[in-house]
Amino acid sequence: MPELTLIVLGAGSSSRFNQRVKKQWLRIEETPLWLFATQNLQHLFPFTQVIVTTSPDETFYAQKFSNTIHFVEGGKSRQESLHNALLHVNTPYVLVSDSARPCIDQAMLVRLLAEMENADIVVPYVPVVDTVVFEEATIDRDAVKRIQTPQLSRTESLRKALETKITYTDDSSAIKALGGKVAYVLGSERAKKLTCKEDLHDMACLKAPSTHAFVGYGFDVHAYEEGKAMMLGGICVHDTIGFKAHSDGDVAIHALIDALLGAAGAGDIGELFPDNDPRYKNIDSKTLLKEVCAFIHKVGFDISHCDIAIMAEFPRLSPFKDAIRFCLADIMELSPIHVNVKATTTEKLGFVGRKEGVAVSATATLHYYDWTHV
Numbered sequence: 253m254p255e256l257t258l259i260v261l262g263a264g265s266s267s268r269f270n271q272r273v274k275k276q277w278l279r280i281e282e283t284p285l286w287l288f289a290t291q292n293l294q295h296l297f298p299f300t301q302v303i304v305t306t307s308p309d310e311t312f313y314a315q316k317f318s319n320t321i322h323f324v325e326g327g328k329s330r331q332e333s334l335h336n337a338l339l340h341v342n343t344p345y346v347l348v349s350d351s352a353r354p355c356i357d358q359a360m361l362v363r364l365l366a367e368m369e370n371a372d373i374v375v376p377y378v379p380v381v382d383t384v385v386f387e388e389a390t391i392d393r394d395a396v397k398r399i400q401t402p403q404l405s406r407t408e409s410l411r412k413a414l415e416t417k418i419t420y421t422d423d424s425s426a427i428k429a430l431g432g433k434v435a436y437v438l439g440s441e442r443a444k445k446l447t448c449k450e451d452l453h454d455m456a457c458l459k460a461p462s463t464h465a466f467v468g469y470g471f472d473v474h475a476y477e478e479g480k481a482m483m484l485g486g487i488c489v490h491d492t493i494g495f496k497a498h499s500d501g502d503v504a505i506h507a508l509i510d511a512l513l514g515a516a517g518a519g520d521i522g523e524l525f526p527d528n529d530p531r532y533k534n535i536d537s538k539t540l541l542k543e544v545c546a547f548i549h550k551v552g553f554d555i556s557h558c559d560i561a562i563m564a565e566f567p568r569l570s571p572f573k574d575a576i577r578f579c580l581a582d583i584m585e586l587s588p589i590h591v592n593v594k595a596t597t598t599e600k601l602g603f604v605g606r607k608e609g610v611a612v613s614a615t616a617t618l619h620y621y622d623w624t625h626v
């Protein structure tokens with residue numbers, strides 16, 4: 253069995269997909285598309301190495317899905333992402349595929365492997381069945397190939413071909429430009445690339461996302477500090493006594509963020525916004541919540557509901573509960589009925605009862621973005 257590395261390219265911006273979720277984070281049952289595409293190919297061949305490129309701000313999250321895949325930060329272009337991944341390949345051959353082409357079948361891979369020794373790169377294509385006009389002139393459609401992935405290269409040929417300032421849209425164009433030998437084999441219409449949302453209706457291998465609800469829990473405490481405003485749930489609830497914190501100390505938003513991240517399996521607020529990072533000094537926690545909600549949506553979730561319990565002896569919060577609910581609902585793009593806020597004292601018990609600080613616990617419920625109705 254030849255020593256072969258798999259590279260799955262998943263660091264694109266998904267701009268043409270034009271949804272708040274990125275296409276590589278759509279769930280196929282419980283699996284993100286990039287992992288579905290990777291596992292599909294792993295079921296077809298025992299790769300020596302598996303490398304996936306991810307957008308830099310998503311790498312930490314992708315790494316939580318696998319401890320055997322080598323994740324490499326992508327670049328500004330597909331070619332740059334591939335270049336980054338190639339730095340980690342140590343096998344003589346490499347199979348490069350778009351995460352946006354999740355439905356690769358065994359027969360197609362067999363055709364690629366059969367030509368492996370006969371060229372610098374083996375490329376799948378599908379013929380054109382429509383009439384083709386190029387710059388107003390009808391051309392011979394039999395001379396046209398629609399190029400697909402995965403593409404199977406001699407690793408050194410591909411590395412050399414990418415040592416160029418010219419950006420190509422696929423691996424074979426770079427190798428051809430260098431005079432390398434290209435072998436074409438029949439691809440498959442099933443290997444269609446997911447580019448626009450309409451493409452989803454024509455990708456038979458994809459199953460609908462799971463309808464499971466995912467519940468996260470968050471808890472945070474901040475001590476009082478005189479001489480600053482108290483922000484709680486995005487609302488100023490006291491003008492002169494606030495919280496001791498690196499940020500604005502909004503302990504309710506911090507607990508809510510941890511609940512959202514918990515429901516997504518994305519760790520905790522300290523991982524995303526370290527409390528020693530000068531970027532977050534005195535930051536408005538509403539900004540952090542907006543960032544977290546955008547991330548949660550981008551990686552394939554919808555926010556369904558949250559419930560916040562504030563434990564405070566001071567100040568009296570009843571007058572502020574609705575303002576907090578509407579403020580947080582607006583940030584999370586939720587109906588206010590799905591943001592519940594409770595406030596309680598601790599009957600003078602503990603640090604809360606001694607008016608040393610405020611504790612907040614929160615839950616958040618997420619569901620996968622349902623792409624079957626786009």
Ligand SMILES: Nc1ccn([C@@H]2O[C@H](COP(=O)(O)OP(=O)(O)OP(=O)(O)O)[C@@H](O)[C@H]2O)c(=O)n1
Pocket residue numbers: 261262263264265266267268269276305326327328329330331333334349350351352353445446447
């Ligand atoms: N900087 C990039 C750009 C693209 N890709 C990957 O290359 C494949 C083909 O790219 P494309 O379908 O164009 O994906 P996007 O670049 O995300 O799409 P768009 O051009 O619509 O933004 C995708 O699996 C994409 O994730 C990548 O790894 N790094």
Ligand SMILES: C[C@](O)(CO)[C@H](O)COP(=O)(O)O
Pocket residue numbers: 330350398399400401421422423445
């Ligand atoms: C590599 C590719 O899938 C071959 O058809 C295609 O060139 C990728 O183009 P994109 O614009 O990066 O999707």
